[in-house]
Amino acid sequence: MKVRFWGTRGSLATPGPETEHYGGNTSCVSVIGAQGTVLVLDAGTGIRRLGTTFDRTLRRIDLLLTHLHMDHIQGLGFFAPLFNPNTEVHIWGPASTTLSLEARLSRYLSPPLFPVLLRELPCKLELHEVPCAPYEIGEFSVQCGLVCHPGPTVGFRIASQYASLAYLPDHEPALGLSDGQFPISPDWTSGYALAAGVDVLIHDAQYTSAEYSAHVGWGHSSLEQALKFAALAKVKHLVLFHHDPAHDDTALDRLVAEVTASEKPPFSVSIAAEGSMFELP
């Protein structure tokens, strides 16, 4: 599978020269299988550029939404395949306890926030609500599960025959634990089942430890917590994601160097950079 980052920023798009390297667009990742299956993870502002790269003859795209916070859906209305009548677009995302996925998405894709209604989109649109049992999309097996983040939010584990990837862009597994308590046992840790043993974990790393203390309950992790969670899950590679808008390229390099020096993770760590890609067997 080929994995490419189209948006790596958390909370708010942050374009500018100071974020040129790691990127200013909000969450969007493409996963393309060897047999051509196209998965798109979240519809942050990065999805606009991704949408321009698809051939108009592409028959099907599956868009997996972790949740419906604005930084994960803001690009949806600007995703070109939604306006192609020849393309099937399957959107997978969480319902709430009272509203369907369609009703929740329609709150954004309707006036006054957006001029085009969800039902008016020309593509062949199908909506699927998660959580659910593991399911197949083309050559991929997809498992999702609710994770600790305000409102209905899921993470995804995507597996091909040979490799696995977990995507937990907004995740606060340390919620409710005091300093030094995290991590606790795996069975009591949010997101563990999704991330356990994966080849690559893309994980929320929004804050420094000091910043996290001032944002407990906001649904995000510190860099340190991301590393501890990855160690607990025994992943092979961790990609730090959902960068805080206040962390420019220089700050990110420094913060990650500091935390890897102190945590000494037994796996490789990289910082998600917009435009970068990697390939799994």
Added chain:
Amino acid sequence: MFPKEIEVILMRHLASCLAMPIVIVSPEGTLIYYNEPAEVILGRRFEETGELARDVWLPLIPAMDNEGNPVPIEDRPITHVLEQREPTHQSFWLRGMDGVRRHIDITAFPLIGQADRYLGVVAIFWESKA
């Protein structure tokens, strides 16, 4: 031990921050967590017991009415919620694992998660006058 659902994890976090005795039971009846105030009532620390299967923990903390008659396991509130999936409230005597009898009021309710998933039982209890 299986990974817990997020609603159960959050319930434990909430319970661990509260001063009310709270126990969490899985849909199968396994006692999967009780907080520090509940440790006082149940008579043993959770770190010592860990998770306890249904056929182990219910007999370990027998319940009695005001006359000292045993309350059958099938009539106890957590069993009621496990079987009926509806909330209940009862008062009785409970003998903890430390051998001490305490009179308690207990409210138990089913934990229902997203997509109406049944995730177990939560019971909150108070020491009360007989």
